[in-house]
Amino acid sequence: MPHTTQLGTAVSRPGSIQYGQWDAFTHATGHIEFLPVIIAQGKEPGPCIWLTAAIHGVEHTGPWVLHALLTQDLVEKLHGTIIAIPSLCPVGLRVNEYVPYIVEKNPNRLWPEDKPKPAQPDPEKRPPFPLETAYQRLFERIKETANFLIDYHNASIGSIPFAFRDRVLYREDKNLEENKTEAQQLAGRLDKMLTAFGFTIVNENLVEKYIDEDLHRSTSGAVLMKGRIPAFTVELGGGQMPDRAIVTAAVAGTRNVLRWAGMLPGEMEPISGITIIDPGYPVRTSVRTRMPGPGVAIHLKEPGEMVAIDEPIAELQDIWGRPLPQSPLVSDREGFILSRSHGIFFDQGEAIYHMAIRDEEPLLGPYPRDFFKEN
Numbered sequence: 001m002p003h004t005t006q007l008g009t010a011v012s013r014p015g016s017i018q019y020g021q022w023d024a025f026t027h028a029t030g031h032i033e034f035l036p037v038i039i040a041q042g043k044e045p046g047p048c049i050w051l052t053a054a055i056h057g058v059e060h061t062g063p064w065v066l067h068a069l070l071t072q073d074l075v076e077k078l079h080g081t082i083i084a085i086p087s088l089c090p091v092g093l094r095v096n097e098y099v100p101y102i103v104e105k106n107p108n109r110l111w112p113e114d115k116p117k118p119a120q121p122d123p124e125k126r127p128p129f130p131l132e133t134a135y136q137r138l139f140e141r142i143k144e145t146a147n148f149l150i151d152y153h154n155a156s157i158g159s160i161p162f163a164f165r166d167r168v169l170y171r172e173d174k175n176l177e178e179n180k181t182e183a184q185q186l187a188g189r190l191d192k193m194l195t196a197f198g199f200t201i202v203n204e205n206l207v208e209k210y211i212d213e214d215l216h217r218s219t220s221g222a223v224l225m226k227g228r229i230p231a232f233t234v235e236l237g238g239g240q241m242p243d244r245a246i247v248t249a250a251v252a253g254t255r256n257v258l259r260w261a262g263m264l265p266g267e268m269e270p271i272s273g274i275t276i277i278d279p280g281y282p283v284r285t286s287v288r289t290r291m292p293g294p295g296v297a298i299h300l301k302e303p304g305e306m307v308a309i310d311e312p313i314a315e316l317q318d319i320w321g322r323p324l325p326q327s328p329l330v331s332d333r334e335g336f337i338l339s340r341s342h343g344i345f346f347d348q349g350e351a352i353y354h355m356a357i358r359d360e361e362p363l364l365g366p367y368p369r370d371f372f373k374e375n
């Protein structure tokens with residue numbers, strides 16, 4: 001018999017799908033901001049996977065994936081438990097914004113981290129947003145229950161779907177050998193989980209930028225880095241007009257992760273209907289090819305196309321349509337296009353592509369030296 005799992009008002013029942021809500025915080029108006037919770041539990045015991053979506057209010061594909069995945073037919077074969085949260089930030093969906101007014105910053109950078117906090121909070125500084133405090137509480141529930149986590153996102157219009165692989169960081173100031181071995185095992189399990197999902201895999205930013213941009217405080221970043229639980233983020237194309245083919249592929253990919261985890265019987269299903277790229281070398285995310293001056297960029301490459309070094313990737317012109325002296329713009333890296341930046345008018349220094357470029361860096365490494373210093 002599987003364990004009973006409860007999150008808010010949702011209580012698991014073997015062989016069924018249960019619905020409820022988890023109260024996050026109270027608005028000034030007295031309204032409670034709750035997160036919707038779905039718990040699907042098989043009749044047989046097994047691991048527990050968390051599936052979370054829509055922390056960004058303009059990303060509508062993830063909730064659809066969860067609704068399509070969680071069926072009674074799935075539950076009949078399931079071993080273990082799925083805890084699904086179709087929206088990690090319902091207020092974002094209500095106002096249709098990436099950063100809703102309640103947080104003033106990317107909500108996907110508010111999860112807990114291992115960096116030590118000052119003993120006394122500075123009264124001059126704003127205390128954590130209520131949503132941040134809610135995520136700290138929810139993180140504790142994830143740590144107690146989860147064996148795996150997938151967080152569903154959207155990138156930009158026309159982007160190819162892909163899964164992010166975060167580099168696994170470890171402490172080197174104490175128990176170095178032990179930490180390194182643990183990080184290796186965690187990175188190995190994450191790699192297998194990503195392979196089971198079956199989408200294009202793109203490594204996250206290099207360590208310095210990853211920490212500077214608080215990517216270790218994203219939903220999957222925090223679960224992986226602080227929770228030491230295999231977790232990844234998947235980008236499912238544009239979010240305001242979800243693509244049915246990407247939804248279908250993401251549902252199949254998630255079922256494949258369940259099979260890999262021993263939660264579903266049967267063969268892996270093929271992932272079809274979407275672009276999947278394996279260039280034969282690892283790649284990492286890079287928002288790049290910056291405008292040398294203000295003007296119009298006519299993209300010469302489409303999402304999913306390979307790019308060679310020095311290959312022209314955009315023609316540049318002014319508002320009158322006359323070529324700029326720097327045209328055509330060439331790529332300084334090899335890889336492939338994940339998406340074009342929206343529009344054709346760009347200021348100097350703006351990036352015109354999101355690319356996956358060849359990545360020579362290791363997939364695990366130490367935290368930056370000053371990370372654990374008290375501020």
Ligand SMILES: [Zn+2]
Pocket residue numbers: 056059153154
């Ligand atoms: Zn997102």
